[in-house]
Every structure is written in structure tokens, then in C-alpha cells.
Amino acid sequence: MEMEMEMEMRAEEDIEIGEDITPPLTPLAFALHDSLLSSHCSSCFSLLPPHPFPPLHFTPTFPHNPHHVLSSSSYCSPLCSTSDSPLHVSSAELHLLHLLQSHPSTYPHGDSSDLRAALRLLHSLPAMGPSARIVGLLTNHHKFLHHDDHHRIRDGARAMFLARKMRDEAPNVCSDNSSSVSPDDAVLEEAALCLVLTNAVEVQDKTGRTLGISVYGPSFCWINHSCSPNACYRFLVSPPPPPPCSAEKTPLRIAPLGQGTQIESGVCSNNVFIKECGSYGPRVIVRSIKRIKKGEEVTVTYTDLLQPKAMRQSELWSRYRFICSCTRCSASPLTYVDQVLEEISAANFNSSSLSSDINFNRDKATQRLTNYIDDAIDDYLSIGDPESSSVRLEHVLTQGLSDKQSECEEETSQLTYWLHPLHHLSLNAYTTLASAYKIRATDLSALYSKMDDHLLNALDLSRTSTAYSLLLAGATHHLFRSESSLIVSVANFWSSAGESLLTLARSSVWSQFVQQDLPVSNPSSTGKYRCPNCSLADKFETDSFHGQVRYADFDYVSNEFVDCVNNFTQNVWNFLGLGCHYLRVVKNPIDFSWLGTIRYSSVGEDIVRSSGTEVASKCGAGRRISGSEAEGYNNQVRICLFKLGVHCLLYGGYLASICYGNSHLTRNVGKILDLEESIESLS
Ligand SMILES: C[S@@+](CC[C@H](N)C(=O)[O-])C[C@H]1O[C@@H](n2cnc3c(N)ncnc32)[C@H](O)[C@@H]1O
Incomplete structure (x- = not known):
């Protein structure tokens, strides 16, 4: 070997x-995901215009389907079509797509972008045989041979082989005769596919949506x-000619x-x-x-x-x-971040006693909690039921998951498992809850345009969504302080929390409770909001927009930010958490010192002790603003939410400028904040 x-x-x-x-x-080979072939340009991955350009060159028709002009690739411009469509045909990518459309059983493993990128690679690169490396890139071929997933690679290589045969011989060889292709016939295709699996990266657009895959040369692919x-890393996805990019001159x-x-x-x-x-x-x-x-x-x-x-x-x-x-x-023992990301506790819960149990089966508990949370998230993502999803997620966060242990004559022993508030499943739950509550709020406001209880309820839901968004940002920020490579996630979470807070502060429904409005669109009012206690706004403006970023003062800026945000949060956290018991259990979403040591079994027990049956009825379904909740909607809270939002957005933008340069995220932050005028006069 x-x-x-x-x-x-x-x-x-x-x-x-x-x-x-x-x-x-620039890439050696790339391919859009199947589902985006008719909406995005196959050459530059940008969104297609209303009248896209077809492949320019001769497009073969296929005997099985002579009238079918394959919608296999479309382009945003003649330039993209000229550069890409010859390769689309000559690499046999077109033939592969036809084969998979007419004989789906040839490759029953879903998306074909890996196969298509591998075909393009095979065609573009100098003649090569199967080896550990092809033009410098590792194939890991021998490792994949023993892969559980090897039949996917075998099937893919066969499909690629057949497509190339269709291209070389005649389209009418097309039939599902993949079983007649021996593994030896398709060794080259198999090596190219393994190379793609080892080296390809998912290309994302500005919003983080995955568009397709791309393989680069060693300058990128040799990075471990x-x-x-x-x-x-970040991607530049734009129609030609590419806009000037400041990184262009970077050696x-x-x-x-x-x-x-x-x-x-x-x-x-x-x-x-x-x-x-x-x-x-x-x-x-x-x-x-x-x-x-x-x-x-x-x-x-x-x-x-x-x-x-x-x-x-x-x-x-x-x-x-x-x-x-x-x-x-x-690291031994595990790093702090890795400990809390998997920390669960268990309490022995029966009528007469409540004691934490350190000898429970962690693997079993983790599996049960994972299944439960995955199912609940699925309710939202696959079934489209955000309400059921939020009820279930809040239930497990608050009440834990009970597991009957044994039954003796007198009493039933029951272990209850709790997730640590910084457990990775808790973080997934916060992400889903922020999104599910937001969707519920949007749906409700779309249904009722008049000012009535429904709109108040929508504001209430959007308040809870904002609370989870802030909790997610605060929780990951806490981890980021020990593991600085989490900066990319943290930048996104602070930006989302900031946007969510500003949207909440700007809602017109506040007029029910407060007289003054935020002067968000008054061009003649003075300046933007400047915090008297921190230099974040100046830092963001000078660094992000005017070139050189000075990171020598990174810790200073971060500490200033946390101090300010902590102050604002203390003023609004009770309000944001109204009506949801789990959010109230989280004493502070920015400073987690209230958790004490990571063996936090007391949190789970506290929840049970303090809430009893109230917990189940308070979260999720049937939420309405009660008289006392509505009290929280006052001008002081609104202004505090606004200031907190501006801080989160600026800090998210500042971190994003570290990760992505002066990217769309930093520009987006600037755009949002330009709309906001000073509210100093209100405070
Ligand atoms: C994109 S390549 C990176 C460059 C690669 N080391 C090479 O020699 O070409 C990815 C492959 O590199 C190896 N690799 C990357 N990171 C690694 C790590 N932290 N430890 C061990 N192997 C790693 C694995 O074989 C992986 O499939």
C-alpha cells in the first residue's frame, strides 16, 4: 500500500x-448542490436573474428523452456561460445528471455534487493514475476502502464511469447497467471522488446558506x-466581473x-x-x-x-x-469548555427525598436527552410545528428527563437528568427556541393587523425569542473567553441578538404602553447613539470602516462591552424572561458565575424545588401577557433594550470584522445602525 x-x-x-x-x-473544481441547479448560477454560485442564460455550447439530447433539454446548468451571464458550459459537457457532468434523472437507482445516495466536482476535476487535470495524491492533493483512497460508507463511493464511481462512457461513446449507452461496471473499471473515478471527499469544503453565501462544494489547490487544501x-475562511461569491477586493493584493x-x-x-x-x-x-x-x-x-x-x-x-x-x-x-483533564458542553446532572427524585446522584449512567442519560432534543427540534425543522417544538424543548430544559430506575415495595425510584445550561444540547435548544418563537410571533402578527390581544401576544413571543437569542450569545461568549477560536460563532450570535433586540425595541406595539417612539427614521436628528461608558461605537467605526484594525486593545474592548452589557441586561432580563420559567432559572445570561462549579447539580434541584407543577403550565403553549407582564412594557425598559441591542450589534460587527474583514456582516451592522438615531434625549 x-x-x-x-x-x-x-x-x-x-x-x-x-x-x-x-x-x-480560485477553485480547481466546484459544483452546486442539486437542489440549487435551477436557482443559482452553476459558474459563480450567485442567484440567477429572472431570465438566466442556458449553456452556450452544443447540448446533446438523449434518446430516452429526446425532447428533454436538461435543466442541468444555468448561468447568470453570458460570461459565466462561456466559461463554464464547455466543461459542463466535456467533463460528462451533463451526462451524469441525465443518467441520475433517468435511472435514479444508479446512485440512490442523494446529492450528486461530490460526483460532479470529481468529474470536473478528472477532466481538468493532467492525465493521472490512481495514487495516494493527485496533483498534490491527498485522496485517502486506502482509508475510504474500509469506510462504512464505501458502497456510496463505489456507486458514485460507477455512475461517474457510466457518464464518461456516455460522453465518449454515445448517449444511448445510457441505461442502468451499473452492475456491469467492475470496481477495477472505475478506479480513476473512485480516486477522484475520494480526493473530493477529503478536500472539498462547503461553500456558503453571505447568510451562511450552503450552496455547493469546492476543491482548491494545495495552498488551501494542505491546511490541516x-x-x-x-x-x-470565507468565500467570495459574486457574478463576474468580481468586485475589487482588498484581499486581492495579499500575498x-x-x-x-x-x-x-x-x-x-x-x-x-x-x-x-x-x-x-x-x-x-x-x-x-x-x-x-x-x-x-x-x-x-x-x-x-x-x-x-x-x-x-x-x-x-x-x-x-x-x-x-x-x-x-x-x-x-x-487536554487532560478535559478543557473547561469541553466539560460544560457535555455536562449533565441527575437527581434521585421521589416523594420523600431529593438527592443528586453522581453514579448514574452518563452515556445512557446523554443518549436519552439527545434523542428527546433532536425529536423536539425536528418538530420545528421537519414537521413545521414551532409551538410543539418550543413546548417540548422548554419542558426538558426546565424539568429534565425522568427515568424510572427500579420499583421497590414502598416507593418508585426515579432518576431525573438535567442538561447544564451550557451543554451543547442546551445551546441547540436556545437556537431553535429563538427561531421558533420568532416565527410564531411573525405568523401571529401577519394574521392580525389590528391592535388587539393577538398583537400583544406576538410582542410577547418576540420578547421570548429575543431572550433566547441573548442567552445563546451570552452562553457562547462565556465559552469563547476560554476558547478563543469560537469567535466565528460568537460574532454571529451577538449580531443576531442585537438585531433581535432592536426589532423588539422598535415594534410599533409599544405604543400601547409608552407615549414616546424611538426616532428611528428622522434624518434631521443628531448623530447616532453613543454610549458614554464604552468606546465600542468609535472602535467599530474607525476599525471596521477605515482600514487597519488594531487588536492590541481587543481584551480592553471586550471587557468594556461585557461591563456595559451586564448593566443593561440586569435591567431587562426579568422583563425578557417573564412568563417562561426556564429563562427565570437562568439568573444572568451574560455572567454565568451564578452557576458556581460545573458540577451544578443544584440547578436541576433548584428548579424542582422552586417551581413544582407551576413549571409545566408556565412555559410554551397558552402564553398571554398578564396584567403584571404588561407592566414591564415601559419606556425605560424599551430604551434599555435599544441600547443593549446597539451594543450587541456593534460587538458582533467588531468580532465579524476580525473573522471576515470588512465583510457584508460588518456592513450590515453599519447599515442597521445608520438607521438608528440618538435616543439620548429620551433617557
Ligand atoms: C484537506 S487534507 C489536509 C492536508 C493533508 N494533511 C495532506 O497531507 O494533504 C485533509 C486530510 O488531512 C489529514 N488531516 C487533517 N487534519 C488532521 C489532523 N488534525 N490530524 C490528523 N490528520 C489530519 C486527514 O487525512 C484529512 O483527511
Whole structure:
């Protein structure tokens, strides 16, 4: 068996936090996901105009379906069509799509973008045989041979082989004769597919939506994974000609290190690769999220860093077949972040006693809680029932999950499991709850346009959505203080919390309770809101919009922000949590010192002691603003929500400028805040 050489990328110079470390790199091969083929441009991945451009060149018709002109690829412009459609046909991508449409059983494994990117790669690259590396990129072929998922690779390679045969011989060879293709026939296709599985990354648009996959040259693909990475990447997805990008002039600031450096001096030198990669397709830019010293390895993450260690390891193993031994994974004992992400407690709960149980079966408890939460989230995402989803999620967060242990003559022993408020399942639950309450609020306000109880109820739901959004941002920020590579998630969560708070503060329904409105659209009023206690607004403006970001004062800015946000939160948290017992159990969503040690069994017990049966009736269904809840809707609270929102949005934008540069996220923050005028006069 041919052993591959391990490659890695190292910094060629000292790199500060928040600096681009590659120029925009163009892909070797890319493919839109199947579901987006008729809505997005197959060349640049941007949204199609109302009248898209078809492939320019000869498009074969197929005997099984002679009238069928395949809707396999569409383009946003003649330029995109000219650059991409020849490859669409000559790589046999078109033939593959036809094969899969007419004979779906050839590849019953869903999305075909991996296969199509592999076909494009096979066609574009110099003649090659199956080997551990193809043009410098690792195939991991031998590892995938023993993969549980190997039949998917075999089926995919066969389908690719048949498509290439249709292209070379005649379209009418098309039939589901994949069983006649022996594995030996499709070795090249199999190697190319393995290369794609090992090296491709998901391309996301500005909103984080996944569009397709892309494979880049070694400058990007030789970057290894770490669960505490020092770099991240972003994509440039735009119709041609690409807009000028400040990173365009960035030199490649990383270089390979590995036993295989001879590769670098051959066909795969980075410079050669940069030239070789065409001039279209989604481009990628790598950026530092930590200080990186000259000679230090540059790493990115291949997985969700908010998962606990066991989940990350299992995903990396099943997708890439390696066991991560980064500093975070090798820490013993587990890092604080990894401990809380999986921390659960159990209490023995029966009529006469309540005692925490440290000897419970953690794996069993974790599995049961995971199944329950996944099912509840599914209620929302798949079944489209946000109400049932929120009721179930709040139920498990508040009451835990009970498990009957044994029955003796006198009494039933029952263990109840609780999730730590920073457990990764709790974080998933907060994400879903923020979104589910928001949808419920939007649906309700859309149904009733008149000012009545329904609109008040909608405001109430949007208040709860905002509370969960703030809790999610605060919880991940708490983890970020121990694990700085979580910056990318935290930037997004603070921005969302900020948007949610501002939307809540600006709701017209407040006029029911308060006389004054926020002067949000008065162009003649003075300036934007400036906090007298922190420099966040200045920092955001000078750094994000006027070039150089100075991160020397990063800790100072973050501490100032947390102080301000803590003050505002103390004034509004009770109001935001009204009507929902779980939110009231969370004493402070920004400062988690109230949790005490991570063995927090007292939290679960506190919930039971303090609430009894009240818990079930208070959360979820049947929520209405009671007289006392409506009392919270006063001008002081509204202004505080506004200020808190501005802070969260600015800080989210500041963190986003570190992760993405002056990206759409920072511009979006600027746009939202430009609309907001000073409310100093109101306070
Ligand atoms: C995109 S490549 C990265 C470059 C690769 N090291 C090479 O030699 O070409 C991805 C593959 O690199 C290896 N790899 C990446 N990160 C790793 C890590 N932290 N530990 C072990 N292997 C890793 C795995 O084989 C993975 O499938």
C-alpha cells in the first residue's frame, strides 16, 4: 500500500489576529448542490436573474428523452456561460445528471455534487493514475476502502464511469447497467471522488446558506484541522466581473511543510497552482483568528467547534478517518469548555427525598436527552410545528428527563437528568427556541393587523425569542473567553441578538404602553447613539470602516462591552424572561458565575424545588401577557433594550470584522445602525 506523506501549512511570517493570510484563491473544481441547479448560477454560485442564460455550447439530447433539454446548468451571464458550459459537457457532468434523472437507482445516495466536482476535476487535470495524491492533493483512497460508507463511493464511481462512457461513446449507452461496471473499471473515478471527499469544503453565501462544494489547490487544501484553530475562511461569491477586493493584493503568507516538499517544487508549487486554478468559481480567503508566529502551523476547523470532544472526534473519524490530537482534544483533564458542553446532572427524585446522584449512567442519560432534543427540534425543522417544538424543548430544559430506575415495595425510584445550561444540547435548544418563537410571533402578527390581544401576544413571543437569542450569545461568549477560536460563532450570535433586540425595541406595539417612539427614521436628528461608558461605537467605526484594525486593545474592548452589557441586561432580563420559567432559572445570561462549579447539580434541584407543577403550565403553549407582564412594557425598559441591542450589534460587527474583514456582516451592522438615531434625549 502506498503511504501518503502528510502535508501541512506554516506561517511564513508573524501574523496578527484578523489578517488575511491568502489572496482570494480560485477553485480547481466546484459544483452546486442539486437542489440549487435551477436557482443559482452553476459558474459563480450567485442567484440567477429572472431570465438566466442556458449553456452556450452544443447540448446533446438523449434518446430516452429526446425532447428533454436538461435543466442541468444555468448561468447568470453570458460570461459565466462561456466559461463554464464547455466543461459542463466535456467533463460528462451533463451526462451524469441525465443518467441520475433517468435511472435514479444508479446512485440512490442523494446529492450528486461530490460526483460532479470529481468529474470536473478528472477532466481538468493532467492525465493521472490512481495514487495516494493527485496533483498534490491527498485522496485517502486506502482509508475510504474500509469506510462504512464505501458502497456510496463505489456507486458514485460507477455512475461517474457510466457518464464518461456516455460522453465518449454515445448517449444511448445510457441505461442502468451499473452492475456491469467492475470496481477495477472505475478506479480513476473512485480516486477522484475520494480526493473530493477529503478536500472539498462547503461553500456558503453571505447568510451562511450552503450552496455547493469546492476543491482548491494545495495552498488551501494542505491546511490541516484543529479543534482550536488559528484561522478561518470565507468565500467570495459574486457574478463576474468580481468586485475589487482588498484581499486581492495579499500575498500567500503560508508555505507547506512536510516530508513531501519535493511536491512543492514540481507541478504543485503554490505559484503554479494559483495560476492553474481557472479564473472563475467561488473564491476562498483564509484569515487569522489568533496571533500566529512565523513557523507555526496554520489550522482551520473541519467540524462544529461547539460540539463536545466525543462528537467532534466521531465526526472527524467518520468523514475523514483521522483521530484529532490537537491541544484541545489532548487536554487532560478535559478543557473547561469541553466539560460544560457535555455536562449533565441527575437527581434521585421521589416523594420523600431529593438527592443528586453522581453514579448514574452518563452515556445512557446523554443518549436519552439527545434523542428527546433532536425529536423536539425536528418538530420545528421537519414537521413545521414551532409551538410543539418550543413546548417540548422548554419542558426538558426546565424539568429534565425522568427515568424510572427500579420499583421497590414502598416507593418508585426515579432518576431525573438535567442538561447544564451550557451543554451543547442546551445551546441547540436556545437556537431553535429563538427561531421558533420568532416565527410564531411573525405568523401571529401577519394574521392580525389590528391592535388587539393577538398583537400583544406576538410582542410577547418576540420578547421570548429575543431572550433566547441573548442567552445563546451570552452562553457562547462565556465559552469563547476560554476558547478563543469560537469567535466565528460568537460574532454571529451577538449580531443576531442585537438585531433581535432592536426589532423588539422598535415594534410599533409599544405604543400601547409608552407615549414616546424611538426616532428611528428622522434624518434631521443628531448623530447616532453613543454610549458614554464604552468606546465600542468609535472602535467599530474607525476599525471596521477605515482600514487597519488594531487588536492590541481587543481584551480592553471586550471587557468594556461585557461591563456595559451586564448593566443593561440586569435591567431587562426579568422583563425578557417573564412568563417562561426556564429563562427565570437562568439568573444572568451574560455572567454565568451564578452557576458556581460545573458540577451544578443544584440547578436541576433548584428548579424542582422552586417551581413544582407551576413549571409545566408556565412555559410554551397558552402564553398571554398578564396584567403584571404588561407592566414591564415601559419606556425605560424599551430604551434599555435599544441600547443593549446597539451594543450587541456593534460587538458582533467588531468580532465579524476580525473573522471576515470588512465583510457584508460588518456592513450590515453599519447599515442597521445608520438607521438608528440618538435616543439620548429620551433617557
Ligand atoms: C484537506 S487534507 C489536509 C492536508 C493533508 N494533511 C495532506 O497531507 O494533504 C485533509 C486530510 O488531512 C489529514 N488531516 C487533517 N487534519 C488532521 C489532523 N488534525 N490530524 C490528523 N490528520 C489530519 C486527514 O487525512 C484529512 O483527511
